[in-house]
Amino acid sequence: MARRSSLPGRSASEIRALYDIAIMSGISITLLGIGVTMFLAFAEASSRPYGHWMSGQVFF
Numbered sequence: 001m002a003r004r005s006s007l008p009g010r011s012a013s014e015i016r017a018l019y020d021i022a023i024m025s026g027i028s029i030t031l032l033g034i035g036v037t038m039f040l041a042f043a044e045a046s047s048r049p050y051g052h053w054m055s056g057q058v059f060f
Helices: 012-047 050-055
Strands: none
Touching: none
């Protein structure tokens, strides 16, 4: 039985390379988001007393 290509006109290695790029882009965006979130959390923590964090008064 013949296999159909998911992207016509492209070889299997080109399709695999596109998928690899898409996966690496997603991982990079995720890691960037984690890094930005950690930076913002530490920046907020350095500007507020520790008691505000414990009582939940930082964001409310």
